[in-house]
C-alpha cells in the first residue's frame with residue numbers, strides 16, 4: 001500500500017528588515033515615478049508596466065524569489081521578469097477580487113508601505129482545491145497573509161488570490177512583479 005501526496009504548491013515569503021533611510025529612499029523614488037507617470041497622462045498607475053531597475057535591490061529580491069520557486073519545483077530558472085512590473089497604490093476601499101493569472105507563470109508582491117490600517121488589505125492565497133472543498137481538506141480554503149512593510153511573497157500563477165478591502169486613510173504602496181518562463185518543461 002502506498003499513500004502519496006501530489007500537487008503541493010510552493011509559496012515563497014521573506015521578510016526584509018530595511019532601515020528607515022532605505023525605505024524612505026525607495027518611497028521617494030516610487031512617488032517620483034508615479035508623479036512622472038501622471039504628468040505623462042497615465043490615469044491608472046497600476047495598469048502600466050514600470051521598469052524597476054531604478055529602485056534599489058528590488059529586481060534582485062524578486063529574482064531571488066522566482067529562482068527559489070523554480071528550484072523548489074525543479075524548473076530551470078530561465079524566465080523574463082521585466083514585462084509586467086506594476087506599482088500598486090491602494091486607497092481606502094480598494095480591493096482585488098479573487099483571480100488567478102494565465103499569461104504569466106508566477107507573481108510576486110513586495111510591500112513598500114502598508115499604510116495606516118494594520119488589519120485590512122490582506123492577501124488571501126487560495127488552496128487550489130478551493131472551488132470544491134467539502135472533505136479531505138480541513139480548515140479555511142485560504143491562507144491569509146497580513147501585509148508588513150518589507151514582506152515579499154511569491155507564488156505560481158495558478159494560485160487563486162485576492163486582496164481584502166484596504167481601510168486605511170493613507171495610501172498603501174506595493175510593487176508587483178510577474179514572471180514568465182522562456183521555456184516550458186512538462
Ligand SMILES: [Fe+2]
Nearest residue numbers: 099101107161
Ligand atoms: Fe494577481
